[in-house]
Amino acid sequence: MGKAEQAPARLEGLAARLLPWFETHARALPWRADREPYHVWLSEIMLQQTRVEAVRGYYARFLAALPDIPALAAAEEGQLHKLWEGLGYYSRVRNLHRAAVEIMERHGGVFPSDYAAIRALPGVGDYTAGAVASICFEQPTPAVDGNVLRVMSRLTGDRRCVDEAATRRAWRETLAALYPPGRCGDFTQALMELGATVCLPNGAPDCADCPLAGGCASAGGGWRELPVRAKKRARRRETLTVFLLRCGERWALRRRPERGLLAGLWEWPNVPGALNAQAALDQAAAWGTAPCALERERQMEHIFTHVEWEMRGMYIRCRETPDSFTWVTGEELERDCALPTAFRKFWDAETGEGG
Ligand code: SF4
Known part of the structure; x- marks a missing residue:
């Protein structure tokens, strides 16, 4: 199939089929409270590249610390x-943070309601702008992410590559025409x-319980x-001594x-390559x-989107604290220093939190 417009029957009444299902099946998520x-x-x-369950705690903590845009803009x-x-x-x-500063300076501290103005904020792409404009301001602006592309491809049997910008753009245009006035935010969220x-992305979709099964090309x-x-590019592998x-x-x-x-961010000092003791x-x-003893070694791995780190951790007792590093107690580290997960693993293994 070429363009989605060639399968209008499968998209007909999409909102009417989807919205009643959403009303009864929507998960109660903290960010849907208002x-x-x-x-x-x-x-x-927060939800970009991150699971809902992982986001819940972060979302609550972030809002407790920075409850509004002025607080975010002023944060260190x-x-x-x-x-x-x-x-x-x-x-x-x-x-x-940059966007919050911009909202304070250019929009008088009020989140802009216009799609183009939202899209112009730092870190905001078509997807996020579409989500905010439709959910918060009832505009017919689709938020087309991997979930939506998967549903649309399967529903219509569309074989265009979803990793191409042209495919996403075409789906944004097609979906924009299907937005029901007054229910734009619900339609975005239902999709x-x-x-x-x-x-679902991995494993079998639950076609038996899908409100679109009747008209789906892939059921x-x-x-x-x-x-x-x-095709995914293979990840680069890098070796580090930490x-x-x-x-x-x-x-x-x-x-x-x-x-x-x-x-x-903070890191343990490290060098490329796998050094021996x-x-x-x-x-x-x-x-x-002035190192006096190598107490232990630990191997760790961490996978980023495009690179994998194979890390050899060296726990070394020292006698001197040169100024080229920042020397912190465990308490200070926990309280003040954001240590990315790749490095955090060594700390958690040492303090017993990593199992
Ligand atoms: S019927 Fe199955 S394949 Fe089609 S949209 Fe629903 S869950 Fe996806």
């Missing part, structure tokens, strides 16, 4: 990173909900081949560079820490 733009925006940003980077610690994709929280809870099993995806340098009750941390992966002690000595 349609306050700050809440919806924050939740949509360290606090923001700490509130985001473990969620990953930290550029999201930096963009949230998302069906993709998240019924027309008979065609879903196995849809949506059509681009140093947990301890002097008395203090541990050495340093900041990552302001650009690139995990920009600006002696080479690791030599490196610690070269940093001026």
Whole structure:
């Protein structure tokens, strides 16, 4: 099939079929309690690449600490990173902050209601702008993400590659024409909900309980081949030696560079490659820490979107605390320092939290 318009019968009455189902099946999620733009925006940003269950706690903590846009705009980077610690994709929280500052400066502290103005905020793409404009401001602006593309591809038997921008754009246009006046926010959420809870990405979709099964091109099993995806690039593998340098009750941390992966976050000092015990002690000595003992080694792995880290952790006792590192107690680390999950694993293993 070419364009979705060539299968109008399958899309006819889409909102009328979907909305009654949504009314009875919508999950009660904290960010659905109201349609306050700050809440919806924050939740949509948190939910990018992240599971609903993982987001719940973060969402509650973030709002408790920063209840509104002025509070977010005034927040310090360290606090923001700490509130985001473990969620990953930290550029999201930096963009949230930049957007909040922009809302204060350019929009008088009021979240803009116009799609183009929302789309122009830092970190806001077509999907997020569509979600906020439809859910909070009742505009017919589809929020087309992986869930929605999967449902649409399967429903209509559409074999265009969903990783291409042209496919997403075409679906945005097709869906915009199907938005029911006065129910725009519900329609956006109903499409998302069906993709998240019924027309599932991994394993079999629950066609028996799907409100669209009657008119679906894939209910008979065609879903196995849809949506059509681009071939994934293999992840790059990198090896690192990570140093947990301890002097008395203090541990050495340093900041990552302001650009690139995990920009600006804290990390254990590390070097590329897998050093053996002696080479690791030599490196610690070269940093001026006067190492006295390698206490243990631990292997850890961490998978990012495009790269995998294979890490050899070296726990080393030292006698000196050179200024090139920041030396913190465990309590200070927990309270003040956002340590990304890749590095956090070594700490959790040491303190028993990682099992
Ligand atoms: S019938 Fe099955 S394949 Fe079709 S939209 Fe519903 S869950 Fe997805």
